[in-house]
Amino acid sequence: MSDNIEHKDPAAGMRQGHVLDLKLPIGWLLGFYGVLLTVYGLVTKPEMYAISLGINLNLVWGILMIAIGSAFLLTAYVKRNRKKA
Amino acid sequence: MAPVITLNFVDYAIIGGYILVMVLVGYALKKYMKTGEDFFLSGRSLPGWITGLAFLSANLGALEVIGMVANSAKYGIATVHFYWVGAIPAMVFLGIFMMPFYYGSRVRTVPEYLKLRYNEATRGLNAISFAIMTVLMSGISLYAMALLFKIMLGWPLTQSILFAAIVVLLYVFWGGLSSSIYNEVIQFFLIWLGLLPIVFLGLKEVGGFAGFAARLQETLLHSIKYLGTSNNPLGVDWFGVVMGLGFVLSFGYWTTDFLVVQRALASKNINAARMTPIIASFPKMLVPIIVVIPGLVALLVLPEFAPAALPTADYNSALILLMKHYLPNGILGLAITALLASFMSGMAGNVTAFNTIWTYDIYGTYIRKGRPDAHYLKVGKYTTVIGVAISIGTAYIVQSFPNLMDYMQLIFSFFNAPLFATFLLGMFWKGATGWGGFWGLLVGILTAAGHYILYKTGAVTYHSDMAANFYQAIWAWVADFVVTIGVSLFTAKRDPKELVGLVFGLTPKPKAEARWYARPAVWGTLAIIVAVVLNVIFW
Numbered sequence: 001m002s003d004n005i006e007h008k009d010p011a012a013g014m015r016q017g018h019v020l021d022l023k024l025p026i027g028w029l030l031g032f033y034g035v036l037l038t039v040y041g042l043v044t045k046p047e048m049y050a051i052s053l054g055i056n057l058n059l060v061w062g063i064l065m066i067a068i069g070s071a072f073l074l075t076a077y078v079k080r081n082r083k084k085a
Numbered sequence: 086m087a088p089v090i091t092l093n094f095v096d097y098a099i100i101g102g103y104i105l106v107m108v109l110v111g112y113a114l115k116k117y118m119k120t121g122e123d124f125f126l127s128g129r130s131l132p133g134w135i136t137g138l139a140f141l142s143a144n145l146g147a148l149e150v151i152g153m154v155a156n157s158a159k160y161g162i163a164t165v166h167f168y169w170v171g172a173i174p175a176m177v178f179l180g181i182f183m184m185p186f187y188y189g190s191r192v193r194t195v196p197e198y199l200k201l202r203y204n205e206a207t208r209g210l211n212a213i214s215f216a217i218m219t220v221l222m223s224g225i226s227l228y229a230m231a232l233l234f235k236i237m238l239g240w241p242l243t244q245s246i247l248f249a250a251i252v253v254l255l256y257v258f259w260g261g262l263s264s265s266i267y268n269e270v271i272q273f274f275l276i277w278l279g280l281l282p283i284v285f286l287g288l289k290e291v292g293g294f295a296g297f298a299a300r301l302q303e304t305l306l307h308s309i310k311y312l313g314t315s316n317n318p319l320g321v322d323w324f325g326v327v328m329g330l331g332f333v334l335s336f337g338y339w340t341t342d343f344l345v346v347q348r349a350l351a352s353k354n355i356n357a358a359r360m361t362p363i364i365a366s367f368p369k370m371l372v373p374i375i376v377v378i379p380g381l382v383a384l385l386v387l388p389e390f391a392p393a394a395l396p397t398a399d400y401n402s403a404l405i406l407l408m409k410h411y412l413p414n415g416i417l418g419l420a421i422t423a424l425l426a427s428f429m430s431g432m433a434g435n436v437t438a439f440n441t442i443w444t445y446d447i448y449g450t451y452i453r454k455g456r457p458d459a460h461y462l463k464v465g466k467y468t469t470v471i472g473v474a475i476s477i478g479t480a481y482i483v484q485s486f487p488n489l490m491d492y493m494q495l496i497f498s499f500f501n502a503p504l505f506a507t508f509l510l511g512m513f514w515k516g517a518t519g520w521g522g523f524w525g526l527l528v529g530i531l532t533a534a535g536h537y538i539l540y541k542t543g544a545v546t547y548h549s550d551m552a553a554n555f556y557q558a559i560w561a562w563v564a565d566f567v568v569t570i571g572v573s574l575f576t577a578k579r580d581p582k583e584l585v586g587l588v589f590g591l592t593p594k595p596k597a598e599a600r601w602y603a604r605p606a607v608w609g610t611l612a613i614i615v616a617v618v619l620n621v622i623f624w
Contacts, residue, residue: 029106040415058415
């Protein structure tokens with residue numbers, strides 16, 4: 001699914017209304033969570049992770065969320081630059 | 086009573102980050118809300134993936150998630166029927182067959198379609214009942230949220246209610262349906278990211294599906310095998326599941342409930358509108374991963390759900406106890422945020438549906454007709470304030486009379502069950518008349534209420550409450566269907582010219598504009614095939 005605003009549409013002028021690209025807030029929020037959890041995972045002691053079966057869940061999940069967040073931000077910026085060009 | 090879970094500063098930073106982003110998104114949308122359509126229908130401008138994820142999330146409320154984990158602990162793998170039988174076919178049907186009439190006729194609400202297709206009385210019946218139910222529902226979920234956070238985290242009731250209500254009010258007041266939809270999309274990602282750790286750790290601890298197979302009762306491990314009679318954990322036979330859940334309840338909800346249909350109407354074009362429920366159907370098929378697996382894990386790892394404790398177990402606490410069992414601080418905040426997000430987006434969804442129906446179908450029809458668009462935009466914004474205020478009031482009333490919650494949900498079920506018959510006949514039989522539609526709907530609602538009284542007085546009996554619920558829906562649907570046809574045969578027919586664009590057979594087929602890989606029929610067929618395969622695997 002493409003998420004460009006339809007410029008062919010005669011009502012496009014009216015519809016510019018929703019140019020806010022949702023990928024940006026999702027990317028920033030998940031990225032922020034990722035950094036926060038990764039740092040927290042690095043500074044916490046292993047004993048805390050006894051309940052998560054010995055896995056440092058904050059570190060693992062934090063890195064995953066950094067990856068997902070950056071993927072959202074990257075697609076949003078690539079699209080924005082392409083539009084400008 | 087001490088709270089179940091203790092949060093630390095990292096957890097609170099995660100919760101705070103979510104609230105901040107939601108309010109900022111609402112504020113950023115504020116300057117775009119220039120017309121009524123901007124506010125109520127996002128200017129019909131959103132791409133399919135956004136409306137699709139919102140369509141799914143609008144239904145994936147926190148109560149739904151907690152309830153489905155509870156169902157999975159109670160009924161086992163049979164819970165997948167609520168997804169693979171009770172949702173996918175209806176969502177695909179909506180996208181392929183019904184959306185051309187909803188979106189193509191440019192109606193702004195579901196009741197508005199009923200007005201064009203049937204008559205004013207049918208619209209009034211549906212609009213007024215829907216508006217009342219929606220705003221009360223929003224109050225119920227507000228109370229349920231505050232209660233959960235009180236038990237789980239020790240947050241005081243009043244502060245939770247007011248805080249959540251003000252955040253929702255702010256972003257809906259500024260951004261209308263767009264705020265609501267954007268929140269739902271963010272919630273979609275949070276729910277998966279917040280609950281998947283429980284799934285992984287749970288599977289690791291019990292030894293995967295082999296662990297389930299070795300240690301759980303055989304009846305909990307199959308979806309279809311034991312449906313031949315009512316002697317299964319659900320207490321419902323295959324006919325009740327297929328017709329009651331899969332046909333009447335599921336189609337009634339997914340294809341006529343304005344809360345979900347509104348998301349598709351916000352799409353930027355008809356192809357995106359038709360793709361909305363079909364895109365939603367794929368992640369919907371996967372939701373059992375985050376509800377059924379935790380439910381089964383709870384039975385094996387939580388002492389509260391050990392065989393000896395089961396008769397008195399509070400199934401609704403399963404998910405919360407699993408969070409406590411597996412998640413360290415940090416990730417725990419993420420899971421709590423996911424629940425908070427689905428509560429708030431559920432409330433925002435109810436409030437936006439309420440202000441749209443109120444403004445277009447009640448205020449703009451019966452109170453002040455034919456005012457300029459700017460007037461209705463203003464009314465919509467202030468209706469948001471009133472809707473939130475009524476929700477807060479309802480939350481307080483429910484707090485004093487907890488039984489009201491069950492009664493309200495019961496009354497809602499009377500209104501929802503027959504509606505799909507009205508739409509099916511309206512969209513696919515041009516002979517259905519205005520009064521046929523009205524009397525069919527009314528008799529359907531009364532049939533549901535009557536059946537409930539018979540069941541409660543013991544005049545009719547079923548294996549379980551769930552079976553009673555499914556069969557009640559079937560009877561209501563049949564009554565609506567028969568009465569609509571019966572009355573239509575004796576009342577004045579509508580001029581076929583007025584029904585162009587509203588009824589199948591009188592509407593020119595849309596030209597296939599999209600390439601084959603973007604067509605709703607292709608993806609819809611694929612969704613059905615995948616759902617069938619999943620049913621076979623887990624039969």
